[in-house]
Every structure is written in structure tokens, then in C-alpha cells.
Amino acid sequence: MQDNPLPEACRNLSYIQALDESLLLNMEEDSRIFVMGIGLTESPLVYSTLKNAAQRWPSRILNTPISEDALTGFALGASLGGKIPVTVHMRADFMLLCMNQLVNIIAPYTYATGKKTPMVFRVIIGRGWGQGYQHSKSLISTLAHIPGLTVVAPVTPADAKGMLTYALTKAEGPIIFMEHRWLYFAESHVPYENYSTPLQSKIVKEGRDVKIMASTWMVVEALKAADIMQKRGISVGVLDICNLSHPTFSLISRWARTTPHTIIADYDWQFCGLSAELLEEVPGSIRVTWPDAHVPTSREKENKFYPNALTLLRVVEQQLKLPAMSYENEDFYSWENKFKGPF
Amino acid sequence: MLAVNTSESRKAFCQKIQEAEERIIQEYDNNQMKTPMHLSTGGVENFGQIPISVGVISAMPYAPVVSSYRSHAAFLAKTEDFTHFWQEMYGMGEGHQGSMHLCLPEKDHILSTAVVGTQIPVALGVAYARGPTICFFGDGATECGVFWESMNLASLWNLPVLFVLEDNNLAMDSIKKQRHSFDLGEIGRLFGMNHITIDGHDVETVYAATLDIRERLPTLMVCKTTRYPKHVGI
Numbered sequence: 001m002q003d004n005p006l007p008e009a010c011r012n013l014s015y016i017q018a019l020d021e022s023l024l025l026n027m028e029e030d031s032r033i034f035v036m037g038i039g040l041t042e043s044p045l046v047y048s049t050l051k052n053a054a055q056r057w058p059s060r061i062l063n064t065p066i067s068e069d070a071l072t073g074f075a076l077g078a079s080l081g082g083k084i085p086v087t088v089h090m091r092a093d094f095m096l097l098c099m100n101q102l103v104n105i106i107a108p109y110t111y112a113t114g115k116k117t118p119m120v121f122r123v124i125i126g127r128g129w130g131q132g133y134q135h136s137k138s139l140i141s142t143l144a145h146i147p148g149l150t151v152v153a154p155v156t157p158a159d160a161k162g163m164l165t166y167a168l169t170k171a172e173g174p175i176i177f178m179e180h181r182w183l184y185f186a187e188s189h190v191p192y193e194n195y196s197t198p199l200q201s202k203i204v205k206e207g208r209d210v211k212i213m214a215s216t217w218m219v220v221e222a223l224k225a226a227d228i229m230q231k232r233g234i235s236v237g238v239l240d241i242c243n244l245s246h247p248t249f250s251l252i253s254r255w256a257r258t259t260p261h262t263i264i265a266d267y268d269w270q271f272c273g274l275s276a277e278l279l280e281e282v283p284g285s286i287r288v289t290w291p292d293a294h295v296p297t298s299r300e301k302e303n304k305f306y307p308n309a310l311t312l313l314r315v316v317e318q319q320l321k322l323p324a325m326s327y328e329n330e331d332f333y334s335w336e337n338k339f340k341g342p343f
Numbered sequence: 344m345l346a347v348n349t350s351e352s353r354k355a356f357c358q359k360i361q362e363a364e365e366r367i368i369q370e371y372d373n374n375q376m377k378t379p380m381h382l383s384t385g386g387v388e389n390f391g392q393i394p395i396s397v398g399v400i401s402a403m404p405y406a407p408v409v410s411s412y413r414s415h416a417a418f419l420a421k422t423e424d425f426t427h428f429w430q431e432m433y434g435m436g437e438g439h440q441g442s443m444h445l446c447l448p449e450k451d452h453i454l455s456t457a458v459v460g461t462q463i464p465v466a467l468g469v470a471y472a473r474g475p476t477i478c479f480f481g482d483g484a485t486e487c488g489v490f491w492e493s494m495n496l497a498s499l500w501n502l503p504v505l506f507v508l509e510d511n512n513l514a515m516d517s518i519k520k521q522r523h524s525f526d527l528g529e530i531g532r533l534f535g536m537n538h539i540t541i542d543g544h545d546v547e548t549v550y551a552a553t554l555d556i557r558e559r560l561p562t563l564m565v566c567k568t569t570r571y572p573k574h575v576g577i
Contacts, residue, residue: 065499070464070492077409077468077476080453085468100489104458105465112439115448 010189018157018190019049019122019179022164023086025194027053027060030084033168036062036071037088037122046088046122047184068094072101076109079119084168092125092139092178106174107148116172120164125153126180126217126267127306132297140215140266141273143176144245151245152199153178153216157188159242162197169196178244180217180267201248203255207237210261210316213252213278215241218265218288224309228330229316236316241266244274249281256282261319263288265312286315308332347401347420353546357390357397360416363425364393367432368577376432378441381413382572389544395509395566396420398549399477403505403557407451407469409462410479412443413509414455417479422450459514460487463506467493470502475560479507483514485530486522494563498534503560505553509543511570531563543568 013021027033035050041063045051054061064071068089075085089095095102098121109117125138144151152167152175154160160179167175204219205226212222219240226236239255241247256262262285266275270289279285288307296305310332317324347356364384367376385391396416400408410417419428424447430436431445440446443457453469456462459481466478484490485508497504510527512519519527531538537559541552543566556562 065492065495067489067492067496069489070467070496073461073464073489073493074468074471074496077453077465077470078472079468080448080465081407081469081472083468083472100458100461101464105454105456105461109454112444113446113448114437 009192011192012187013157013161013190014184015157015160015179015186016047016049016184018161019164020052021190022161022168022194023050023053024056026165026168027057029194030168032082033084033086034060034062034078035086035088036064036075038064038066038090040064040088046090047181049184068097069100072098073105075119076101076106076117079117080115084118084120086120086122086168088122090124091131091135092123093134093137095121095123095139095143095176102149102174103146107146110148110173117174118171119174120167120171121174121176123176123178124181125178126182127302128181129299130297130302131295133294136295138178138216138268140178140244140268144274145272149174149176149245150199150243151176151178152243153180154242155183155186155216155219155240157186158190159197161190162195163199165194166196166199175199178216182217183220186220199243199246201242201251202240203237203251204240205236205238207259208235209259210234210263210319211237211239211256211259212263212265212312213239213241213256213282213285214265215244215274216267218267218307221307221309222265222312224332225312225316228309228313228327232322232325234316234320234322241274241278247274247278252278253281256285260284261316262286263312263315263319265289265307286319288312288315347397350547353397353401353550356420357393357546360393360397360419361385361390363419363428364415371577377434378432378443379575380442380577381575382577383413383416383570384572385569386571388571390546391571392416392509392511392543392568394546395507395543395549395568396479398546399479399505399507399553402550402553403475403477406475406477406505407453407473408477408479409454409466409469410452411459411462411481411484412455412457413481414445414479415442418445418447418452418455421452422447424450460484460489463490463493464496466504467497467502470497470504471500475503475505475557477505477507479509481514482508482510482512482519482527483522485527486514494530494534494536497561498536501561505557505560506563508563508565509568510565511568513570513574515574527565537562538565539563540565540567542566
């Protein structure tokens with residue numbers, strides 16, 4: 001995993017602990033911040049990401065009715081009234097219930113009035129087991145399409161902490177903060193102090209022969225593919241797009257154009273999507289995305305649906321005209337073993 | 344509108360808003376105001392829906408306001424900013440709002456929205472952050488799911504919102520009988536919320552009722568009123 005240039009005083013934290021720590025530090029510093037969502041105050045406290053915050057400030061964690069539409073408008077009102085609301089959605093799919101407020105009312109508000117609307121939506125995306133078409137979409141491009149919304153997806157615990165802090169302290173409009181549920185068990189060095197990480201794309205690994213630009217979970221798969229290719233003497237670079245609505249195109253373009261072989265790996269559908277925007281920036285790239293189909297519910301079909309490191313390896317082989325190898329000794333989808341469900 | 348604090352000044356302010364809307368009607372055909380108009384004027388009959396905005400805001404001048412696309416009266420009563428009003432009518436100045444999204448958050452008219460019902464939950468959030476808040480909406484908005492979500496939330500969390508339901512019996516051209524299986528007067532009771540039904544044609548009635556309930560929020564205040572103009576246009 002990526003190591004940011006970080007202050008020295010670090011220790012290993014999981015993604016869960018990193019989010020919890022960011023909330024704890026920022027709620028301590030800014031009494032305007034509060035968190036709301038369905039069932040939040042009950043176990044398991046959003047994978048324990050609210051554990052310390054809920055203990056410290058129970059009155060600032062609001063357990064809400066199942067009223068996503070009203071709560072999204074409530075978030076705008078609270079923000080305009082001087083608070084900083086953090087709304088948690090256990091599945092990104094539920095964001096579709098928020099779209100009227102989000103797209104019609106919140107997104108254009110600053111355009112209409114000049115007034116800033118800081119607020120965060122923590123949205124859990126991605127594959128569980130058998131969660132299927134109503135519980136495990138990502139909706140990256142659906143949300144990124146709207147002017148006024150910022151969609152980010154940190155991959156490392158260090159970025160999760162720093163980017164959540166950025167969203168809570170520096171953002172001037174709504175930030176949709178996507179958390180892939182398998183990433184909760186990732187670990188990395190995380191500084192003790194409160195720090196803010198800019199919402200920008202970043203190079204995770206340099207590589208000479210092929211370059212992969214990836215979003216959210218696909219960064220993990222790309223790094224796995226890079227490790228395996230290294231054993232074949234092939235050098236694969238990986239870039240974390242990270243800001244999915246406003247990718248750092250200047251960096252991406254400069255970085256990707258240093259090699260003729262580029263891959264775009266997006267954790268979403270392809271049509272009218274983020275991958276097309278990157279393709280325009282880096283022409284000739286091969287796109288690895290979800291198929292034009294619904295997210296399945298059975299294990300076997302899930303394995304066919306989701307692209308992974310093996311998918312990327314086959315593309316690299318084609319690009320470099322390498323013989324297709326068997327990778328049967330490699331361990332794909334191993335992270336799923338860390339996912340405990342049922343959420 | 345701190346200066347509008349007498350019976351005479353409330354009537355005069357209704358007149359002032361009415362004159363602004365009548366001027367829109369006179370000048371609309373010149374095609375300089377290219378924005379969909381949703382008027383409240385009573386024309387020659389009376390003040391139409393205008394007394395509701397003036398009466399409520401006059402009784403709670405300290406409270407921020409959210410409203411629907413039929414918001415000329417609420418905007419002018421809250422902000423008294425006729426300059427911004429006419430700039431937006433004519434698409435001058437910033438020109439980002441037009442008639443339907445009129446607001447000035449710095450003068451505490453927080454929001455007007457052009458999608459029925461969408462302003463209601465925003466009022467809840469403002470009330471949570473700041474205290475007593477006025478929320479104007481029509482009888483059509485009670486058909487939206489978000490209205491029921493918001494009534495539940497306001498009552499559950501005891502949020503100090505004055506829900507001002509302007510019941511003109513019309514949603515575009517459909518009357519309530521074609522749209523409602525429920526009685527507006529029953530809604531407050533269902534949620535254990537204070538509720539009152541009044542005649543919204545008389546500014547002093549609205550003013551007195553608002554004074555009476557402003558310390559007991561949330562309250563649903565149903566104001567019987569009449570829309571004389573078309574749904575949209577002049």
C-alpha cells in the first residue's frame with residue numbers, strides 16, 4: 001500500500017481506526033460537527049468507525065428514521081445554519097433516495113447564493129458477499145456527473161484520515177466520501193496528529209512498462225497485479241485517481257503519457273463514466289470496468305462480474321504481447337476473507 | 344421586517360407587495376422578465392395569499408424563512424429588498440435565482456425551491472442549528488413523501504419549526520378532492536404536533552395566530568387561502 005510522505009510519529013492503524021480517529025480529533029476541535037444516519041448509535045457503529053466519537057459525544061451522533069430524502073435536506077439546513085453535518089449511508093445505493101435534495105437543491109445552492117455549504121456524506125460502496133444490485137453499487141459516475149458535488153474515495157488508512165479531515169475542515173461544499181467496505185481492514189502508517197490531505201490524485205507506485213490509473217478498490221487489485229508482474233520482470237505503475245469527480249488531470253496526463261501502455265481501472269459501469277473522461281485524457285488506454293450488467297448476488301457470478309488483478313494481468317499480457325501465464329499459485333480476492341459482514 | 348409591527352403597517356406592506364406583483368402583470372407582456380412567475384396577488388378582490396407571509400413574518404421577525412417557488416411575498420416580507428427582487432425578475436445583477444429561487448441567506452430568507460416540497464426538510468435543519476424557523480409550503484406539498492418524513496422528524500426531535508401550510512385548494516389546476524384521501528386538519532394530530540387552522544385571507548388573523556403559537560413549536564398552521572392567478576404565468 002501507499003506510504004504518504006508523512007510526519008515521523010506514525011503507527012499502524014486500520015482504515016476503520018483511521019476514520020474513527022479523524023472524527024474524534026475534528027469533533028474535539030470543532031463543536032459544529034455532528035454525525036447522523038440510520039441506526040448509527042446501535043452496534044456495530046458503522047464497522048466501529050464511530051466507536052470513540054459515539055462514546056465521547058453521544059448527543060452529536062443522531063440515530064435517524066429511515067427518511068433519506070428529508071435527512072439530506074436537513075443536512076443542507078443544518079449546514080446553512082452553521083453546523084457541519086456528516087451523513088452516513090451504509091450503502092451507496094441509498095444515495096438514490098437523496099438525489100432530489102442532492103442534485104436539485106444542494107448542488108446548485110452555492111451557485112444560486114454564493115453561500116458555502118460544507119457537509120460530508122460518508123457512503124459505503126462495494127462488494128460484500130451476495131449484496132447484489134440494490135446493496136453494492138458504487139454510483140461513482142452518477143454522482144460525479146453533477147456540478148457542485150465532489151466525490152472522493154481514499155484507499156489507504158492514512159488518506160482516509162487525512163481526507164476526512166480535509167472534508168471536515170476545508171471543504172466549502174458537499175463532499176461524497178466513498179468507503180469501499182473491504183478497505184476497512186487495510187492497514188498503513190498513520191500519524192498521530194490531525195492533518196489534512198488534499199483531495200487529489202496520487203501516484204502510488206512508479207512503473208516503466210505499463211501504467212494503471214485506478215479508482216477505489218481497483219487500486220488494490222492494480223497493486224496486486226503489479227507485484228505479480230514484477231516477478232516476470234515487468235514494471236507496472238499505479239495511480240490512485242482518488243478524487244473521482246475532479247481527478248488531477250494535469251498529474252494523470254503527465255504521468256501516463258510517459259509509457260505507451262496504459263490501463264484505466266474503474267470500479268463502476270463504463271458508459272458515460274469516469275473511465276471515459278480518463279480515456280479522453282489518456283487516449284489509447286484499455287478500460288477495465290464493471291460489465292454493462294447488474295451486480296449479481298451469487299458468488300460464482302460475483303467473481304465473473306468484478307474485474308480483479310487477474311483481469312488486469314491479462315490486459316498487461318496483451319499490451320506487451322506476453323504469453324498468457326497461469327497464475328494458479330496466486331491468491332486473488334484474498335481480502336474478502338477479512339470481510340466479516342453482514343453489512 | 345422589524346418596522347412592520349402595527350396593523351396599519353402590515354396592511355400597507357401587503358399593499359406594497361401586491362403593487363409589485365401587479366406591476367409584474369402589467370409589464371410581463373413586454374417580455375423583459377423571462378422567468379416563470381408564480382403569483383400570490385388578489386388583484387381587485389383582496390390581497391390573495393400575501394397576508395399569510397406578512398402576518399407570519401411580522402409576528403416572528405427573528406426567524407429564518409424557507410419557502411416555495413410562490414415566494415415573492417415571503418421574500419419581500421422577510422428581506423424588504425425590492426432591489427434584489429427586481430434584479431432577479433429582470434435577470435440582471437447576479438441573475439442566478441429568477442422568480443422561483445428567490446432568496447438572500449444573509450438576510451435570513453434561506454431558500455426558495457422550485458421542486459414541490461423540497462424546502463420542508465431544509466427548514467428542519469435550520470431549526471436544529473439555529474432555533475425557530477418558518478417554513479412556507481402549499482397543500483400540494485402534503486402529497487410528497489418528504490413532507491411526511493419531515494413531519495415525523497420535526498415531532499420526533501422536537502424541532503422548532505412553524506409549518507405554514509398555504510391551503511389554496513389547488514395544485515396547478517387540480518383541486519384537493521382529486522388529490523387527497525386525507526384531511527389537512529388531521530395531520531398535526533397524527534404526529535402529536537400542535538396544529539391550528541385559520542383564515543389566511545386576513546393579515547391580522549394570521550399575525551395573532553402566529554403570536555399565539557410561536558413559543559410552542561413545532562406547529563402546523565393550516566391557512567385557508569385563495570389563489571386568484573394561474574399556477575404559473577400571469
